[in-house]
Amino acid sequence: MGLFDKLASWLGLKKEVNVLCLGLDNSGKTTIINQLKPSNAQTQDIVPTIGFNIEKFKTSSLSFTVFDMSGQGRYRNLWEHYYKEGQAIIFVIDSADKLRMVVAKEELDTLLNHPDVKHRRIPILFFANKMDVRDSLSSVKVSQMLCLENIKDKPWHICATNALKGEGLQEGVDWLQGTRDLQDGLCLCYIFII
Numbered sequence: 001m002g003l004f005d006k007l008a009s010w011l012g013l014k015k016e017v018n019v020l021c022l023g024l025d026n027s028g029k030t031t032i033i034n035q036l037k038p039s040n041a042q043t044q045d046i047v048p049t050i051g052f053n054i055e056k057f058k059t060s061s062l063s064f065t066v067f068d069m070s071g072q073g074r075y076r077n078l079w080e081h082y083y084k085e086g087q088a089i090i091f092v093i094d095s096a097d098k099l100r101m102v103v104a105k106e107e108l109d110t111l112l113n114h115p116d117v118k119h120r121r122i123p124i125l126f127f128a129n130k131m132d133v134r135d136s137l138s139s140v141k142v143s144q145m146l147c148l149e150n151i152k153d154k155p156w157h158i159c160a161t162n163a164l165k166g167e168g169l170q171e172g173v174d175w176l177q178g179t180r181d182l183q184d185g186l187c188l189c190y191i192f193i194i
């Protein structure tokens with residue numbers, strides 16, 4: 001089963017799942033998405049003329065929305081509009097960019113405190129990307145710098161990735177699929193109990 005098929009099966013019975021792929025510019029979002037994207041996906045760039053690019057693509061079952069969170073504060077209200085549609089978040093961090101780790105943390109904290117995210121048990125998959133770069137931070141170190149242990153009310157997972165080679169992506173997709181299976185299992189338990 002390919003990575004994209006795995007993600008699609010993670011859908012369960014849902015018709016379409018919206019995955020938000022977020023992170024600072026240059027973190028590797030486009031490279032990661034290109035690894036996951038099937039060749040027949042329809043890509044659609046929207047709002048390109050006002051300085052803020054959002055890429056959306058979808059297949060019959062999965063819809064991805066990808067955007068940069070950095071350097072474009074005045075467009076924040078545009079990208080935040082997409083939060084409520086997201087059923088899973090992939091947050092990409094450049095593990096080699098130590099200088100901007102603080103900025104990534106600020107954006108993550110703002111995301112986690114947003115009303116459309118804060119009270120939902122939305123799974124968050126962190127990709128500590130560019131692990132191939134010399135002196136890049138380990139996923140444990142990235143996790144510490146972003147204070148991920150403080151996220152108590154949402155399932156989350158972090159993987160070290162090399163998006164150029166596609167390394168580490170499989171583990172992340174498997175984890176996302178697992179959260180879906182768990183949710184389905186909990187639903188079944190709930191139905192059984194009532």
Ligand code: G3D
Nearest residue numbers: 025026027028029030031129130131161162163164
């Ligand atoms: P973005 O979509 O988040 O802005 P991109 O980021 O996917 O465009 O990637 C930004 C740059 O980082 C690209 O290099 C890309 O090739 C590189 N990159 C992405 N992932 C990795 C990785 O895992 N390891 C390394 N070494 N580089 C990576 P260019 O030179 O095209 O700007």
